[in-house]
Amino acid sequence: MTTAERVPFQCLAADAAAALIRAEPDLKLFDVRDLQSYQQEHLDGAMHLSEDRVPLWVGRLPREAPLLVYCYHGNASKTFAQMFSDFRFARVYSVDGGFRPLANALAAPAGEEAPSDALSSALSAFLADWEYPAGDLDAGGPHGLTLLMRAALQGEREIVQELLALGVDLHARNDDGNTALWLACVSRDAGLVQDLIEAGSELDNRNDAGATALMYTASSDRPQLLELLLAAGADPQLRNFDDLRAVELAASRACLKLLRHTAE
DSSP states (O other): OOOOOOOOOEEEOHHHHHHHHHHOTTOEEEEOSOHHHHHHOOOTTOEEOOGGGHHHHHHHSOTTOEEEEEOSSSSHHHHHHHHHHHTTOSEEEEETTOHHHHHHHHHSOTTOOOOGGGSOHHHHHHHHHTTOOTTOTTOBOGGGOBHHHHHHHTTOHHHHHHHHHTTOOTTOOOTTSOOHHHHHHHHTOHHHHHHHHHTTOOTTOOOTTSOOHHHHHHHTTOHHHHHHHHHHTOOTTOOOTTSOOHHHHOOSHHHHHHHGGGOO
8 A cells, every 4th residue: 555645735825825715616724823813703614723623634634635724924824734734635735924914815806906196195105114015005014014003003193094094904913913903002192092993993802922902001001092992892801821811910000990890
């Protein structure tokens, strides 16, 4: 009996992965992010996969089945893709950049660009200063920061407002798993934070350490922003990966006072 030769898995850019999904209806999609992130949103047809369930799928799927794996940023998916490749699956793919670029590629026509004449002079200058491409307002820069994240971090409220009006991705995550809302909290601009809340930012997004923006504002002594997030409905009972809630991270009496109703 001969053993099938191991075929290395392939890494695909988001647009190539989206094209593969459209072209192959039998493609098996696996989401290897944490279960909560999967439950918040995932690609249609994608199945959640944890390491302990890999043997189940190895025993269930034919070796010729095409498999595509995505994670947060394209790192963990390679580990899972390697597992399937080691079990002699012939067509295994990992998505570079992870979930958000792939979701964006599936949601928009390939190559769609924002018209440059729709941008204000201030936004055009901001793009040039931070070396972002004018044709892709959701492109990631250093550390995975999108243009919206960078503007939020710098406290550029008018730039943020213009980007929101242009329909940029509110839910994109940087290399640490943080969204623009978290970075707006870093800037301490309450108006900017309120803009992002009203635009529909995910209040309880958990970064790669399990922390939320609410936890950050509590731990960094930002009571005004903490109060805004609580009023908008952010969940104070969530715990980070160290099993701590916002109230247990409060860095000041003012923050603790706002969270005292959550203490056990």
